[in-house]
Structures are given as C-alpha cells and as structure tokens.
Amino acid sequence: MALRTLINRKTLTTTAPLGFRGLQTFSLPDLPYDYGALEPAISSEIMQLHHQKHHQAYITNYNKALEQLDAATTKGDASTVVKLQSAIKFNGGGHVNHSIFWNNLAPVREGGGEPPKGSLGWSIDNSFGSLEALIQKMSTEGAALQGSGWVWLALDKEFKRLVVETTANQDPLVTKGPSLVPLLGIDVWEHAYYLQYKNVRPDYLKNIWKVINWKYASEVFEKENP
Ligand SMILES: [Fe+2]
Numbered sequence: 001m002a003l004r005t006l007i008n009r010k011t012l013t014t015t016a017p018l019g020f021r022g023l024q025t026f027s028l029p030d031l032p033y034d035y036g037a038l039e040p041a042i043s044s045e046i047m048q049l050h051h052q053k054h055h056q057a058y059i060t061n062y063n064k065a066l067e068q069l070d071a072a073t074t075k076g077d078a079s080t081v082v083k084l085q086s087a088i089k090f091n092g093g094g095h096v097n098h099s100i101f102w103n104n105l106a107p108v109r110e111g112g113g114e115p116p117k118g119s120l121g122w123s124i125d126n127s128f129g130s131l132e133a134l135i136q137k138m139s140t141e142g143a144a145l146q147g148s149g150w151v152w153l154a155l156d157k158e159f160k161r162l163v164v165e166t167t168a169n170q171d172p173l174v175t176k177g178p179s180l181v182p183l184l185g186i187d188v189w190e191h192a193y194y195l196q197y198k199n200v201r202p203d204y205l206k207n208i209w210k211v212i213n214w215k216y217a218s219e220v221f222e223k224e225n226p
Contacts, residue, residue: 032106040207051098055098057094062095117214118218119221119225181224184214
C-alpha cells in the first residue's frame with residue numbers, strides 16, 4: 001500500500017520548477033509493476049504503449065498548456081486564458097485518470113483480482129447486492145459508453161455511499177460532483193484494449209477484473225470514509 005500510495009501522491013504532485021515564477025510541471029510516474037506483469041489479461045505491448053506514449057502525451061500537452069496559461073496570465077490575455085481551458089481539462093484529466101488507473105491494476109501474483117475485504121467489501125454488498133453485481137454493472141455501463149471515456153466506482157463523501165459513474169473523454173470524476181472520490185477507474189478508450197481485443201470492448205471488460213487491485217481501492221475507501 002505504502003509504495004503505491006506514495007507513487008500516486010508523487011505522480012499528482014511531482015513537480016519541476018519552470019521559469020522565474022516557479023511554474024510547476026508534471027512528469028510520467030513509473031508503473032508499480034512490469035509491463036508484462038498483467039498478462040494474459042492485458043498484454044505487455046498495450047501496457048507499454050499506453051504508459052509510455054498515451055499517458056506521456058497527456059503530460060506533455062498538459063505541461064505545454066500550463067506554460068501557455070502562465071504566459072497568457074502574465075500578459076493579461078483573458079481570451080487565451082479561456083481558450084486554454086479545454087486543453088487543460090482534457091490533458092490534465094488524462095494525467096489524473098491514468099495515474100489512478102495504474103494503481104487500480106495489479107499482477108495476479110500480487111493480489112490482482114482478489115475480492116475486496118473489510119469495509120469496502122461490506123459496502124459493495126450493501127450498495128449493489130454483491131461484488132459480482134457491481135462488476136456486472138460496471139462492465140455493462142463501460143461497454144455501453146459511446147466513444148471514449150471511463151467507468152468509475154466512487155465514494156460519494158457527502159452522502160457516504162458508493163456510486164458507479166461514467167465520464168466522457170478524459171473528464172476526471174470530479175466533473176460529475178465535487179464530493180466524488182475515485183476508488184476504481186477503468187479506461188474504456190480503444191487504446192486501452194484494441195491491440196489485444198480489437199473492437200470487442202466487452203471481452204476486455206470481462207478480463208480486466210482478473211487484475212483489479214481491490215486492495216488499493218479498499219485503502220482509499222478506508223482513508224476517505226473512516
Ligand atoms: Fe488510456
């Protein structure tokens with residue numbers, strides 16, 4: 001737990017000073033496992049491309065947009081400040097979402113796919129009937145999501161309940177409500193499965209549960225819902 005939590009915190013706060021105003025930028029986090037460690041559920045080729053190319057591209061473009069925002073703000077260029085918001089949301093969301101996603105996965109030999117224990121397990125049973133019912137619901141909603149996006153299991157801190165949500169494109173979960181805390185996010189963009197599963201997204205959504213890191217989701221749940 002400690003290692004993954006540290007990686008996640010580091011990922012979302014890793015910074016490098018840029019410019020005299022100390023603008024903070026972001027960098028690609030290491031994965032907490034090897035690229036091939038999730039096989040056969042997710043191939044090594046997919047994991048490497050997804051991490052090194054796709055996640056890196058979001059970070060590169062996020063940093064670029066932040067630098068442009070900094071320059072536009074300094075100049076008092078309100079039009080450009082507004083124009084940059086969509087790039088910041090898309091690429092910043094891509095960085096946030098993927099940083100969570102890597103922690104939501106684990107090799108089978110390290111507990112991937114093992115059902116959640118403790119309070120998260122009970123809450124899932126109370127909210128959805130059973131873990132199997134939750135998996136069915138998330139798989140169905142993920143398969144039905146048009147275009148690209150994410151399906152989430154979230155804790156709603158305001159109402160102290162578990163919810164399933166979907167977000168389009170790279171919208172982070174917080175766009176669906178400020179009190180939502182992501183416990184588990186599944187990437188249903190084609191780049192997450194196409195090389196292995198082609199156009200059959202339901203097969204990807206069937207197999208990914210074999211490498212879901214419920215321990216990580218439980219740790220976040222217990223921290224946010226003491
Ligand atoms: Fe992705």
